[in-house]
Amino acid sequence: MWILSQILPVLKLYLTGLKVLLHQLLHRAFTCPVLPLQSGRVAIVTGGARGLGYEVARKLTSLGMHVIIASRDEEQGLAAVKRLRGERSTARVDFEFLDLASLDSVRRFVRRFEDRKLPLHALINNAGIMLVPEGQTEDGFELHFAVNYLGHVLLTRLLLSVMVRSGTEKTHSRIISICSAAHYTSRAHLQDLQDLLNRQCYSPHAAYSHSKLAQVLFTYHLQQELQSAGFPVTASAVDPGMVDTDLYRNLSTPTRLAQRLIARLLFRSPSQAAHTAVFAAASPELEGVGGCYLYEGNRVQSSEASYSVELQTRLWRNTCSLLGLPESLLA
Template sequence: MIKNKYVVAASVIGTVIGGSILMKDYTGGGLCPSKATVEGKTVIVTGANTGIGKETALELANRGGRIIMACRDMEKCENAAKEIRGKTLNHNVFAKQLDLASTKSIKEFAKSVLKEEKHIDILINNAAVMRCPHWTTEDGFEMQFGVNHLGHFLLTNLLLDKMKNSGQSRIINVSSLAHVLGDIDFEDLNWEKRKYNTKEAYCQSKLANILFTNELAKRLQGSGVTTNSLHPGVASTDLGRHTGMHKSAFSSSILGPVFWFVIKTPRQAAQSSVYLAVAEDFQGTSGKYFNALKEAEPAPQALNEETAKRLWEESAKLVHLDEALQECRQ
C-alpha cells in the first residue's frame, strides 16, 4: 500500500511537471527566430528599467537600434541604460523620463522626442501596473486603466505623426492573457461606482490594450504604420508584487518548483516583443494578437468593433486628445 502511494505521488508529480513543460513550450518559450537587426532605427520602450521591458531594450540594443528607455524612475532607468550600454557596446541607449500616470509627463516626453528625434521606427508600449490597491493617477483615473491603457493611448497618438513620416513604423502593445476575463464597463471605467476589484480592473485594462490595437490598426490603414498586440507569457518579474500569490509563503515554497517549469524568465518573455519589432515577415501585419511567438485568436470581446470604437472615443475625451495634439504640434 505504501509503495503504491509513492507510485501515485510520483506519477502526479511527473504529470504536473510534464504538463508544465508542455505548457511553457506551447506559449513560446523559445527565442526570437528572426536575426534581423534594427540598425539606424529609433526604438522607444516604456517601462524599460526592469523585467520584460529591460530585456526588450537589451535585445534591440544588441541588434543595433537607437534605444529610448522611457521610465518613471529615472535613477533605475539610468542604471539600466548604463548596464545595457556596457553589455552591448551600443552607446545609443538613453534613459528618458516618462510617467504614464501623468498626462503632463506624457506630453512633455512626446514634445521632447518629437523635437529631438528625426524618426521613430518602433514603439513598444510595455509598461504596466498589476493589481495595485485602488490608487488613482495624477489626473484622477483608476491606476491600472490609466497607466496600462490611457497613458499608452495618449502617448501613441502624440507620436503618430512622426511615426507616419518615418515610413513602415511599428507599434507593439503588450497585453496579457488576462484579457479573456476582461469587460469594458463604459458606465464606470474608473471604478467610481463599484466596489473595487483589483483583478477585474487589471483584466479590463489588458482587454483595452487589444481593443485599442484593433481600432488603431483600422485608422492606420494605408499609412505604412502597423500595430499588433501580444501576450508575452507569464514571467518572473516584479509586476505581480501586489498580488497575494507573490506574497504567499505557500506559493514560494510549495508551488515554486512547479512554477519554475511554467513561468518564463524576463528574457524569454521579451522575445515576442522583439519578434514583432524586427521580423521582416511582419512588415505588413497589423491588428493581430500574438500569444508569445505565435499568432492567436483573442477572446471574443476583444474583437468587438463597436466596443473598440467607443473605447477610442471615450479615451480621447478622458485624455483631452485634441487639445494634447495641438499642444504637441506647436
C-alpha cells in the same frame, strides 16, 4: 452581490493563469529567429529599466537599434543604460523619464523626444502595473486604467506623427502593446467606459483585467484607423505569457510565496518572454502586418469581446474625449 464582485474576478484571473502555466509546462519557449540588423532605426520601450522591458531593450540594441528606455524610475533607468553600454560598447541606448500615471508627464516626454529630431520606428508599450490597491492618479483616473491603458494611448497618439514620417511603404513603423491573457477574463458585456474605470465595487483583479482588454480593443481599432488613413504604421498586441518579474509584487504574502516557488519551474524568464516582442518589432515576416495578437511567436485569437467593433468604437470615442484628442487620426 458585493462578495461575487470580489471573488469572481479573482477566480477567473487565477484560472486563466493556470491555463497559461499548463501551456508553458508543455511547450518550449519561443525563440526568435535571426533577424536583420536594425541600424539607423529608433525604438522607445516604456518600462524598459527592468524585467521584460529591459530584455526587450537589450535585444533591440543588440540588433543595432537606437533604444530609448522610458521609465519613472530614474535610478534604475540610468543603471539599465550603463549596464547595456557595458555589455556592448556600440550600444545606442538612452534614458528618458516618463510617468504614465501622469498625462502631463506623457506630454512632456513627447516634447523632449520631438526636440531631439529623431525618427521613431518602434514603440513598445510595455510598462504596466498589476493588482495595486485602489487609488487615483493626479488626473482622477483609476490606476490600472491610467498606467496600463490611458497613458499609453496618449503616448501613442502624440508620437504618431513622428512614426508616420519615419515609416515607408517598404518599412512600416510598428506599435507593439504588451498585453496579457488577463484580458480574457474581462466581462464581455461592458456597456460603457464606466465599467473600465471600475468605480463601483472595486476589485484590483477586475481593474487589471479591464485595463488589458482596453489595450487590445484600442490596438485593433488603431490598426483599422491606420490602415484606412494609408499610414505606413502598424499596431499589434503581444502576450508574453506569465513572466518572472516584479509585476507580481502586490500579491498577498501567501500567494506571493507560492508564486515565487512556481515561477522557478513554470514562468518564462524575462529574456525568454522578450523574444515575441522583439519578433513583432523587427521581423520581416510581419512587415506591413498589423492587428495581430501574438503569443509565443504565433498569431492567436484574443477574447471574443476584443473583436467587438461596437466595443472598440465606443472605447475609442470615450478615450479621445477623456484625453481631448480628435477621433480621426487625420484631424
